[in-house]
Amino acid sequence: MIILGIETSCDETAAAVVGDDRCIHSNVILTQLNEHRPYGGVVPEIAARAHLDYLDNVIRKALATSGKELESLDGIAVTGGPGLIGGVTVGVMTAKAISAVHNLPFIAVNHLEGHALTARLTNDIHFPYLLLLVSGGHCQLLIVEDVGKYILLGTTIDDAIGEAFDKTAKLLGLGYPGGPALEAAARRGDPNRFKLPRPLFARPGCDFSFSGLKTAVRNTVHKFPDQRLSTIEAADLAASFQSAVGDVLTDRCNNALDAFIKIYSIDRPQLVVAGGVAANFYIRSCLEKLCYQREVQMIAPPPKLCTDNAAMIAWAGLENLRRGGSSNLNFAPRPRWPLDEL
Numbered sequence: 553m554i555i556l557g558i559e560t561s562c563d564e565t566a567a568a569v570v571g572d573d574r575c576i577h578s579n580v581i582l583t584q585l586n587e588h589r590p591y592g593g594v595v596p597e598i599a600a601r602a603h604l605d606y607l608d609n610v611i612r613k614a615l616a617t618s619g620k621e622l623e624s625l626d627g628i629a630v631t632g633g634p635g636l637i638g639g640v641t642v643g644v645m646t647a648k649a650i651s652a653v654h655n656l657p658f659i660a661v662n663h664l665e666g667h668a669l670t671a672r673l674t675n676d677i678h679f680p681y682l683l684l685l686v687s688g689g690h691c692q693l694l695i696v697e698d699v700g701k702y703i704l705l706g707t708t709i710d711d712a713i714g715e716a717f718d719k720t721a722k723l724l725g726l727g728y729p730g731g732p733a734l735e736a737a738a739r740r741g742d743p744n745r746f747k748l749p750r751p752l753f754a755r756p757g758c759d760f761s762f763s764g765l766k767t768a769v770r771n772t773v774h775k776f777p778d779q780r781l782s783t784i785e786a787a788d789l790a791a792s793f794q795s796a797v798g799d800v801l802t803d804r805c806n807n808a809l810d811a812f813i814k815i816y817s818i819d820r821p822q823l824v825v826a827g828g829v830a831a832n833f834y835i836r837s838c839l840e841k842l843c844y845q846r847e848v849q850m851i852a853p854p855p856k857l858c859t860d861n862a863a864m865i866a867w868a869g870l871e872n873l874r875r876g877g878s879s880n881l882n883f884a885p886r887p888r889w890p891l892d893e894l
């Protein structure tokens with residue numbers, strides 16, 4: 553089975569061809585960083601227009617690189633939500649058109665399910681597993697019971713984690729995109745220089761909170777004359793922020809592992825980390841440490857498959873299609889689409 557995947561839910565225009573033998577035949581990602589940089593964040597209208605301009609060529613390139621013709625495919629998978637609705641609509645309409653013309657199954661994929669199932673594309677893992685989903689719009693702990701079967705253990709009660717990284721980076725003048733810029737700055741910084749809160753740390757449950765941490769960073773910045781930090785001060789604050797986030801994620805995952813073991817009586821569950829923030833090597837190392845201590849296997853896809861891409865959409869489409877889960881052509885793009893609603 554070979555599927556074409558299309559991803560247009562945020563600021564990456566992407567297309568990929570993936571097989572059920574877990575071979576990624578092509579994985580084309582065109583980022584719109586230059587379009588959004590002047591605004592310091594993603595502008596939905598600009599994103600939608602850029603997807604419209606670029607998507608045809610990105611699909612053409614993905615097919616050419618894979619050496620596959622549309623006629624030889626088994627289906628077209630596309631992000632159907634959640635995401636910026638203009639971009640999602642561009643992807644969905646394109647996929648529907650290709651599906652109708654070439655008489656191929658159309659699969660509307662939940663973008664979060666794309667992140668959630670990536671580890672099954674890159675690693676040999678089986679259901680059920682524990683998932684820490686850390687992306688631009690989400691921060692959740694879930695049990696992945698099967699394709700389309702998710703149990704929510706905890707979620708952020710305020711900001712998403714990627715948003716916290718991006719806003720903190722902006723506050724520190726580290727540039728755009730914020731997450732990778734903050735990680736790079738933190739590498740040169742002292743994580744013990746600034747004392748920052750660790751919201752919900754050591755409390756029961758698996759929920760997250762980041763707004764207090766963001767405010768604490770802002771208050772720290774405001775204490776500097778003219779709110780101007782030297783490069784080394786910004787690096788120290790970035791490292792202190794990242795260290796607080798690492799502690800919180802470790803603590804919450806520890807509770808989630810307890811919950812998972814209680815439900816399934818599995819001695820050695822697998823913890824999968826997915827979503828854009830899972831590309832962060834410091835965060836990965838914190839979770840690796842926890843998993844080592846608890847004798848649990850941790851799986852994080854390669855960074856390029858953690859941030860938005862279409863290979864994960866093709867794979868999730870494939871996993872749905874082989875269970876008979878194609879979509880109707882009257883599918884309406886969804887700006888909101890929680891995983892546990894699947």
Ligand code: KG4
Binds near residue numbers: 689690714827830
């Ligand atoms: O999964 P993703 O590509 O898009 C969404 O579905 O949201 O995640 C994007 C988020 C952004 O907030 C970005 O700053 C963050 O992931 N991110 C990172 C890193 N790379 C991307 N955050 C921290 N460290 C990184 N290296």
Ligand code: ZN
Binds near residue numbers: 663667827828
């Ligand atoms: Zn994403």
